[in-house]
Amino acid sequence: MESGTWSAGRECGSWELHCNLVAKLLAVTIIVIATASAIPIVLHIWAPPPDISLHGKLIDQQMSETMIEAGICFLASQILLGFFIWRYSNRPATEKIRSLPGGARGLVVAAVVVVGLEVMALGAFGTRAWGAIYFTPPSPDALQVQAQAGQFAYYFRYPGPDGKFGPIHPEKIDETTQNYFGLDTAKDPDSKDDIVTAELAVPVNREVQLLMHSKDVGHSFFVRELRIQQDFVPGLDLSIHFTPTKIGTYEIVCTQLCGLGHYNMKAYLEVMSQEDFDQWLKQQAAQQ
Amino acid sequence: MSSRPVQHRAAPAGFLCKYVFSTDHKVIGQQYYGLALLAVFVGMVLSWIMRIHLAWPNAAIPGLQLLPKNGAPGGLMTPEYYLQLMTMHGTIMIFFVLTTAPLAGFGNYLLPIQIGAEEMAYPRLNMLSFWLTFLSFCVAIAAFFVPEGPPLSGWTAYAPLSALGSVAGPGEGIGQVLWAVSIAIFCIGQLLGALNFISTTLDLRCQGMSLMRLPQSVWAWFITSYMTLTAFAVLMPTCILLILDHVAGTSFFVPSNLVVNDQLQPQRGGSALLWQHLFWFFGHPEVYIAIMPAMGIVSHVLITNLRRPLLSHRAVIYSMMAIGFLSYVVYGHHMFVSGMNPFSSIVFSFPTLAITIPSTIIVLIWLGSLYGSKLRINTASLFALGFISMFISGGITGIFLAQPSLDIMLHATYFVVGHFHLVMAVATLFAVFTGTYFWFPKVTGRMMNEALGKIHFWLTFVGAYCIFMPMHYLGIAGNVRRYQAFVDDFMQPLLPAHKFITVPALITGAAQLVFLYNLIHSRFRGKPASQNPWEGTSLEWSIPSPPPFDNFGGKLPVVYHDPYQYGVESTAGDYVMQDSPEQISSVGGEK
Numbered sequence: 001m002e003s004g005t006w007s008a009g010r011e012c013g014s015w016e017l018h019c020n021l022v023a024k025l026l027a028v029t030i031i032v033i034a035t036a037s038a039i040p041i042v043l044h045i046w047a048p049p050p051d052i053s054l055h056g057k058l059i060d061q062q063m064s065e066t067m068i069e070a071g072i073c074f075l076a077s078q079i080l081l082g083f084f085i086w087r088y089s090n091r092p093a094t095e096k097i098r099s100l101p102g103g104a105r106g107l108v109v110a111a112v113v114v115v116g117l118e119v120m121a122l123g124a125f126g127t128r129a130w131g132a133i134y135f136t137p138p139s140p141d142a143l144q145v146q147a148q149a150g151q152f153a154y155y156f157r158y159p160g161p162d163g164k165f166g167p168i169h170p171e172k173i174d175e176t177t178q179n180y181f182g183l184d185t186a187k188d189p190d191s192k193d194d195i196v197t198a199e200l201a202v203p204v205n206r207e208v209q210l211l212m213h214s215k216d217v218g219h220s221f222f223v224r225e226l227r228i229q230q231d232f233v234p235g236l237d238l239s240i241h242f243t244p245t246k247i248g249t250y251e252i253v254c255t256q257l258c259g260l261g262h263y264n265m266k267a268y269l270e271v272m273s274q275e276d277f278d279q280w281l282k283q284q285a286a287q288q
Numbered sequence: 289m290s291s292r293p294v295q296h297r298a299a300p301a302g303f304l305c306k307y308v309f310s311t312d313h314k315v316i317g318q319q320y321y322g323l324a325l326l327a328v329f330v331g332m333v334l335s336w337i338m339r340i341h342l343a344w345p346n347a348a349i350p351g352l353q354l355l356p357k358n359g360a361p362g363g364l365m366t367p368e369y370y371l372q373l374m375t376m377h378g379t380i381m382i383f384f385v386l387t388t389a390p391l392a393g394f395g396n397y398l399l400p401i402q403i404g405a406e407e408m409a410y411p412r413l414n415m416l417s418f419w420l421t422f423l424s425f426c427v428a429i430a431a432f433f434v435p436e437g438p439p440l441s442g443w444t445a446y447a448p449l450s451a452l453g454s455v456a457g458p459g460e461g462i463g464q465v466l467w468a469v470s471i472a473i474f475c476i477g478q479l480l481g482a483l484n485f486i487s488t489t490l491d492l493r494c495q496g497m498s499l500m501r502l503p504q505s506v507w508a509w510f511i512t513s514y515m516t517l518t519a520f521a522v523l524m525p526t527c528i529l530l531i532l533d534h535v536a537g538t539s540f541f542v543p544s545n546l547v548v549n550d551q552l553q554p555q556r557g558g559s560a561l562l563w564q565h566l567f568w569f570f571g572h573p574e575v576y577i578a579i580m581p582a583m584g585i586v587s588h589v590l591i592t593n594l595r596r597p598l599l600s601h602r603a604v605i606y607s608m609m610a611i612g613f614l615s616y617v618v619y620g621h622h623m624f625v626s627g628m629n630p631f632s633s634i635v636f637s638f639p640t641l642a643i644t645i646p647s648t649i650i651v652l653i654w655l656g657s658l659y660g661s662k663l664r665i666n667t668a669s670l671f672a673l674g675f676i677s678m679f680i681s682g683g684i685t686g687i688f689l690a691q692p693s694l695d696i697m698l699h700a701t702y703f704v705v706g707h708f709h710l711v712m713a714v715a716t717l718f719a720v721f722t723g724t725y726f727w728f729p730k731v732t733g734r735m736m737n738e739a740l741g742k743i744h745f746w747l748t749f750v751g752a753y754c755i756f757m758p759m760h761y762l763g764i765a766g767n768v769r770r771y772q773a774f775v776d777d778f779m780q781p782l783l784p785a786h787k788f789i790t791v792p793a794l795i796t797g798a799a800q801l802v803f804l805y806n807l808i809h810s811r812f813r814g815k816p817a818s819q820n821p822w823e824g825t826s827l828e829w830s831i832p833s834p835p836p837f838d839n840f841g842g843k844l845p846v847v848y849h850d851p852y853q854y855g856v857e858s859t860a861g862d863y864v865m866q867d868s869p870e871q872i873s874s875v876g877g878e879k
Contacts, residue, residue: 019664019665019666020665022665022670022742023663023665026665026670026673029749029750030673030677033677033750033753033757034681037681037753037757040761041761041764045761046761046762046764046765046782046785047764047765048697048764048765048766049766049778058693059693059694059696059697062691062693062694063688063694063697066687066688066691066694069687070684070685070687070688073684074680074681074684077651077655077680078677078680078681080655081655081658081673081676081677081680084655084658084659084661084663085658085663085673088658088659088660088661088662088663089663089664089665090662090663090664090665091662091663095662096855097595097596097660097661097662097854097855098659098660099599099659099660100599100656100657100659100660103599103600103656104598104599104600104603104653104656105600107599107603107649107652107653107656108600108603108649108652110652111645111648111649111652112645112649115644115645115648116642116644116645116648119641119644119645119687120638120641120642122641122687122691123637123638123641123690123691126637126691126692126693126694127634127637127692127693128693129693130630130633130634130691130692130693133630133693133696134630134633135630135631150547151456151457151548151549170545170546170547170552171552173547173550173552174550175550176550182547215546215547216448216452216456216546216547216548217446217448217449217452217456217546217548218446218448218449218560220625220700222700222768224697224766224778227696227697228696229625229695229696229697229699229700230625230627231625231626231627232627233560233561233626233627234448234543234546234560235543235544235545235546235558235559235560236543236560236561236627238627251776251777251778253768253776253778255699255700255701255768255769256446256700257371257440257441257442257446257449257770258449259368259371259440259449259456259457260366260367260368260371260440260457260458261367262367262371262770262771263367263770263771263772263773263774263775264367264773264775266776
């Protein structure tokens with residue numbers, strides 16, 4: 001090795017104490033950060049608002065099970081990392097390198113059998129919650145409401161007494177005349193009794209089928225309490241169904257970046273008793 | 289393997305040929321690194337502005353009105369300008385930092401040396417790759433200076449918002465076209481670079497350098513190059529289609545009958561979901577294009593500082609290959625609630641969960657190799673250990689996002705922001721720092737300052753956790769991302785957490801100036817480094833620091849050993865160099 005140059009191989013040399021300290025400090029820091037990170041989760045300091053849907057319990061269950069399994073993996077691996085750093089840093093030259101009993105083969109088997117199977121099983125279990133929403137068709141007597149998303153507002157349409165939605169004529173959409181859906185009430189008899197509103201009111205404990213239509217770009221329908229998030233895709237009319245179980249007012253927010261007013265695009269979901277809902281629908285019909 | 293006769297070659301004399309339009313892979317590697325360094329500071333300043341605005345939405349930010357395009361009159365951010373800065377932050381960081389530094393930067397400098405080659409397979413093509421990347425960066429930055437400013441559609445540029453033109457929002461006209469042109473050029477640069485990496489690795493290895501004798505870093509660059517070749521080959525035509533939608537009146541991504549601002553749009557028959565499929569077919573492998581070279585760098589540096597080989601060299605390489613393959617069949621997990629067939633969500637969910645297996649194998653092998661090692665603590669190894677911690681934290685939250693049922697609650701929230709920043713951005717940057725502190729003596733012939741390096745490490749390590757861990761909690765509570773202000777009733781109680789995040793974000797950002805100072809100061813004033821300051825075994829440590837123009841001084845090395853012969857008894861100490869004919873008496877680790 002050239003003289004006068006700095007060799008870091010034994011860089012600890014006179015710094016040995018310092019290096020030991022740094023290693024121990026890192027070990028402690030990793031363990032403290034990992035433990036501290038788990039505290040808000042364990043204490044439920046930040047949590048989603050209580051569920052108000054029939055299917056939401058499955059999602060919440062899946063979330064806590066995943067949290068427990070992921071939490072154990074997280075804490076175990078971070079603590080092990082910290083412990084090994086503490087134990088094996090800056091060992092004296094006289095000590096020998098030792099190999100982990102079981103070697104790489106043991107670790108690969110552990111990764112496949114323990115972690116792999118656990119995670120796959122978790123995923124398989126989670127398909128129940130997904131299936132409850134997406135693989136079960138809405139019941140035939142579900143309340144149908146059409147939701148239309150546009151920059152940067154939601155509008156909702158109820159079919160009225162005839163139970164039919166009139167067709168949308170995109171060229172007739174005009175916000176200045178409040179024809180948000182582009183209805184032609186003069187020509188389309190089905191449109192005549194349609195009720196257009198700015199809030200989504202639904203009766204409690206009745207299944208709702210939301211027919212989702214976007215008039216311009218991508219948007220989303222996210223109600224945290226309802227455990228529902230679904231994008232609006234322009235050119236692709238989707239439907240989603242849910243049963244709210246608790247009377248109250250909840251925020252509907254947009255989660256798909258849709259332009260400059262994205263942050264402010266929201267509406268309210270009003271879950272009412274059947275009587276209040278009937279009353280509300282009458283009032284809205286009168287205002288059309 | 290290479291059997292060409294080689295002769296000593298001297299560096300070209302002219303300044304332009306030597307430093308600017310150089311075909312030397314070492315200069316090109318440094319050019320990529322320099323570009324990434326410039327880009328990372330631009331991207332970081334953008335994130336500072338966003339964080340300040342999120343914490344104090346009504347406060348004027350001094351100097352913001354001076355930015356091009358009057359998006360912030362009087363220093364007060366407009367909603368569209370926030371989104372424009374956010375788009376550029378993502379674009380600059382993902383393309384010009386996370387793709388550029390670990391793969392093109394370190395790979396260009398080190399790959400030929402570590403395989404015992406005197407050059408890349410196609411040096412001129414290599415130069416073209418860099419200058420295309422540089423041009424692409426200039427085009428992206430130019431978007432700041434056009435009248436409406438950069439696009440506001442995010443780095444993912446979801447159609448039809450990105451394809452409708454300026455009617456969809458500020459920056460969606462010329463700004464979005466510049467963005468697409470920039471990314472298309474970037475793709476060409478990366479494709480050429482990947483071809484070069486693959487050819488070089490396959491053709492120019494020196495005598496004795498079998499594939500399994502390649503260091504972990506080379507394997508990572510090699511596998512990543514295959515991913516680059518396929519992923520960017522999809523993104524480039526996707527961007528071209530987007531450009532055509534803007535300038536040629538086509539309608540690839542715009543469906544019929546859209547009404548924007550009360551105007552019926554003329555486009556017909558395009559598909560909004562088509563963009564998402566094409567984009568994420570690139571976008572998910574892209575995550576691994578960033579993280580895999582980082583894993584390779586960390587493995588390489590860690591082994592040197594553990595003074596032992598990994599428990600299994602092969603298991604890590606095969607795991608990286610598995611990750612590379614799986615990355616193409618998991619992309620749909622970005623689209624669980626996008627409106628694609630819900631059955632597809634289940635199909636995409638399982639490979640996503642399965643990718644946990646190779647990732648866990650790699651992490652366990654790192655941990656298992658730490659066991660019984662003789663870990664040396666220096667700034668490089670600190671960052672490597674920090675990388676492992678970040679990779680674990682960011683990786684584990686992926687288990688949540690891989691499940692469609694949980695994605696209903698977590699999609700588009702700060703949980704996702706926290707997740708990808710930890711696992712992709714912070715972890716990859718930790719690997720870039722690891723590589724920088726480790727190879728700086730080789731590149732410059734001088735050591736970086738260890739005391740400053742450790743200050744940099746502590747501020748960055750603790751800071752990054754303080755920034756990104758709370759984002760997970762916010763996401764669990766339902767805090768939506770990509771909002772310029774949190775006006776929803778629901779999010780009001782979460783505002784203090786946003787204020788908390790902003791403080792470490794500013795401090796951690798400022799800590800990077802310590803790194804920048806160390807980099808520049810050590811370049812000129814650092815202590816002179818020996819040829820092999822870390823007592824490494826791979827070929828880069830067998831040549832002078834800095835290496836001569838033709839790497840091995842007119843001859844090619846011959847390799848006798850696997851790359852990591854540490855923990856042995858030899859004349860040098862506890863290691864045997866790859867090109868040393870010395871017999872090895874005892875080896876710890878893989879049998």
